Amino acid sequence: MIEDKLKALGLELPPAPAPVGFYLPVVRTGNLVITSGQLPIVAGKVVFAGKVGDALGIEAGQDAARLCCLNALAQIKACLGSLEAVTRVVRIEGYVQSADGFQQQPQVMNAASELFVSLFGEIGKHTRIAVGANELPLNAAVEIAVWVEAT
Amino acid sequence: MIEDKLKALGLELPPAPAPVGFYLPVVRTGNLVITSGQLPIVAGKVVFAGKVGDALGIEAGQDAARLCCLNALAQIKACLGSLEAVTRVVRIEGYVQSADGFQQQPQVMNAASELFVSLFGEIGKHTRIAVGANELPLNAAVEIAVWVEAT
Amino acid sequence: MIEDKLKALGLELPPAPAPVGFYLPVVRTGNLVITSGQLPIVAGKVVFAGKVGDALGIEAGQDAARLCCLNALAQIKACLGSLEAVTRVVRIEGYVQSADGFQQQPQVMNAASELFVSLFGEIGKHTRIAVGANELPLNAAVEIAVWVEAT
Numbered sequence: 001m002i003e004d005k006l007k008a009l010g011l012e013l014p015p016a017p018a019p020v021g022f023y024l025p026v027v028r029t030g031n032l033v034i035t036s037g038q039l040p041i042v043a044g045k046v047v048f049a050g051k052v053g054d055a056l057g058i059e060a061g062q063d064a065a066r067l068c069c070l071n072a073l074a075q076i077k078a079c080l081g082s083l084e085a086v087t088r089v090v091r092i093e094g095y096v097q098s099a100d101g102f103q104q105q106p107q108v109m110n111a112a113s114e115l116f117v118s119l120f121g122e123i124g125k126h127t128r129i130a131v132g133a134n135e136l137p138l139n140a141a142v143e144i145a146v147w148v149e150a151t
Numbered sequence: 152m153i154e155d156k157l158k159a160l161g162l163e164l165p166p167a168p169a170p171v172g173f174y175l176p177v178v179r180t181g182n183l184v185i186t187s188g189q190l191p192i193v194a195g196k197v198v199f200a201g202k203v204g205d206a207l208g209i210e211a212g213q214d215a216a217r218l219c220c221l222n223a224l225a226q227i228k229a230c231l232g233s234l235e236a237v238t239r240v241v242r243i244e245g246y247v248q249s250a251d252g253f254q255q256q257p258q259v260m261n262a263a264s265e266l267f268v269s270l271f272g273e274i275g276k277h278t279r280i281a282v283g284a285n286e287l288p289l290n291a292a293v294e295i296a297v298w299v300e301a302t
Numbered sequence: 303m304i305e306d307k308l309k310a311l312g313l314e315l316p317p318a319p320a321p322v323g324f325y326l327p328v329v330r331t332g333n334l335v336i337t338s339g340q341l342p343i344v345a346g347k348v349v350f351a352g353k354v355g356d357a358l359g360i361e362a363g364q365d366a367a368r369l370c371c372l373n374a375l376a377q378i379k380a381c382l383g384s385l386e387a388v389t390r391v392v393r394i395e396g397y398v399q400s401a402d403g404f405q406q407q408p409q410v411m412n413a414a415s416e417l418f419v420s421l422f423g424e425i426g427k428h429t430r431i432a433v434g435a436n437e438l439p440l441n442a443a444v445e446i447a448v449w450v451e452a453t
Contacts, residue, residue, distance in 0.1 A: 021257035022261045022265055023243070024276050024278050027239075027241055027278045029182070030181065030182065030332065034241075035278065090336075098436060098437040099437075103439060103440055103441045105439045125325070128323070128326075129338065129397075129445070130339060131397045132399075133282050133283045133284065133435065133436070135253055136254065137254060137255075137282075138254055145278075172411060172412045172415060172430070173412045176429070178390075178392055180449075185392075186429065187430045188431035188432060285402070285435070286401075286407070287433060288405060288433075289405055294431070296431050
């Protein structure tokens with residue numbers, strides 16, 4: 001069970017965060033389940049704020065990316081009822097709020113990618129975009145949207 | 152009728168804008184209709200230019216977002232023949248040309264999201280990404296791509 | 303044959319580049335084949351580094367965009383076995399690492415769009431997003447992801 005693997009990693013699924021605006025956190029279209037951009041939010045507050053490469057180091061950026069993924073998984077569970085319904089992870093879209101000269105967006109996003117593969121194994125492997133942004137909502141360090149296929 | 156609701160809001164569908172480059176404004180793939188990134192253009196000119204949080208305030212950013220959506224709706228109508236063929240709005244991708252320190256991309260994009268829900272009701276609810284960009288084409292304040300499902 | 307047309311343009315398909323992180327270069331979901339963000343890499347090295355509009359002029363940005371597309375085509379061939387299996391190009395997502403004040407992302411991305419139409423003709427026409435980014439992975443000038451439909 002995916003949630004058992006989360007526990008074995010010392011992680012747990014948070015409550016699915018409320019959107020920070022007038023939109024849905026997740027939709028299903030055909031076999032694809034696609035989240036909105038998830039922020040590194042706990043209980044309604046951004047807990048990794050600032051630009052990676054300046055206010056935040058790369059490890060904090062990776063922590064932020066993992067938290068975005070946990071929030072995305074919570075949204076996907078809320079949509080599907082169970083993470084066991086995921087048949088594969090398709091794509092992760094990662095935006096890293098980047099200080100001038102910070103070009104290690106892939107290292108930040110690797111934390112997200114590794115989490116998915118740790119949890120889902122072979123079907124957790126996915127494509128990815130990783131880009132920098134000069135500013136992100138609420139000064140979040142990272143924003144991540146996730147696409148999965150489901151039965 | 153969606154276009155009657157537009158009129159009731161004091162809005163009307165513009166002519167579908169020509170692309171600003173060598174690409175199509177909209178495609179259909181399966182049940183999904185996906186626009187190219189739409190700019191806040193009227194009659195071929197960007198009418199909201201500059202960075203939000205600096206040259207432009209948040210209200211101007213919201214006006215720009217609404218205009219991008221009207222242009223996207225015009226593209227979708229051109230593809231489908233009628234906006235009545237839309238069975239749901241799936242996703243809005245919003246890029247906000249952001250001044251240093253501007254982090255209210257969600258408030259800018261709420262204007263877009265609210266417009267879709269005003270027009271389409273329950274099937275107008277959608278997922279969203281909202282990110283900052285240091286620069287956008289033609290100095291546009293906002294760029295928005297829209298995904299809908301259609302019959 | 304698409305690869306003959308490449309040769310006629312003086313181009314050739316590179317080996318499909320290894321990802322620069324822990325992810326897959328391409329996935330198929332239904333009829334869609336979607337690449338990860340491709341960088342202007344040759345033999346593991348970014349060959350167009352820097353911001354367009356500053357370190358790099360627009361022509362170098364266009365060369366970078368073409369190279370990202372060749373890498374994307376190599377990934378698509380690796381997925382499908384042959385580029386002849388592509389039934390249409392659906393979408394190009396282009397991120398241009400932009401110097402302050404550089405707003406000609408569409409001109410940069412036109413080089414990518416023109417390449418697809420040169421190779422695939424009518425079915426090469428596609429939708430597009432073109433946005434600026436303050437920073438991109440490994441200081442790449444351009445990052446491009448490509449969606450195609452396949453049989």
